[in-house]
Amino acid sequence: MTLSKAWWKEAIVYQIYPISFFDSNGDGIGDLNGIHAKLDYLKDLGVDVLWLSPIYRSPLADMGYDIADYRDIDPRYGTLGDWDKLLKSVHERGMKLMMDLVINHTSDEHDWFLQSRSSKSNPKRDWYIWRPPRYDSSGNRHPPNNWRSVFQGSAWEFDEPTQEYYLHLYVAKQPDLNWENPEVREAAWEVMQFWIDRGCDGFRMDVINLISKVNGLPDAPITVPGEELQPASMYFANGPRVHEFVKEMNTKVLSKHDLITVGETPFTHDASALAAYVLPANKELNMVFQFEIMDLDSQKEGQDMEDLKFKEWKLSDMKDIIGRWQRYKRDEDFWNT
8 A cells, every 4th residue: 555645644743741841031931932942943943844732821749741721831831922923933933733632631720620610500510520329238338339540549629618529540640621511622623723723733642542541431350450440541541431522523623624633542552442543544633642562561551650660571562563553554554763
């Protein structure tokens, strides 16, 4: 098969963590004006696309992946005016700018969540995933299921005022959005369109394969004997409606623009499952990040952060992974990062 051509297949993408890249004003924190000051250097390196890690307003519980306002820049980094200036200068140099899009979860300081947790009757209550407690025979309160957070402890946080738990696959300050709610999806499309209208050239989509959870949120199987909390990625990675949601994203937003799109897809090495996000006929994304090589020296596929243990590996193991993906994308005409 002859692979189709697209500009993003030949582009060199440079990721920037703004907080540590270049400080323009001496406050010890990298900022947008610092990135602007280094554009000629980046152009000389041969960079085609700048990927900015999150620069939105955030309490920084997770390096900015806990977003409190999708439509504003965190003051640590500058202003929307600084972003506009940066984008103009990027485009003048023949480069493009892509944003980190974090829409599996928000910060617990986002206005959506503040409204959601304010009462069970609030119109935004169903924008997040809330469940009542479980009680044992002694009357002790427990989370709705035994899911372990990817980072630490339970994936559920109890909210005293409303006496229910909310789901957070990552830290407690990152409540998961309820993608089953069409209002949530429309809000996500509006966020994307906001940045596209300002001139953004694409998105890297954080943990995009986690936006659909299994119906009923059942207990995870016991894979760590003796532990109350269990890894549960089999119930939230590549969930039952994930491709429906991403196709809707493509139809409502992506297909109307010439963008670069990259989906982060943790917790699976299954090439066919991951390729479904990027096969041209599926009309979803351009590319995905898959982590089979990164996980080569760890004990289990798709493990949580708490489980990382070193495993011996051979160079031939890496060769097999690279070869398999190269052959697969050649035969199926999809692209990978």
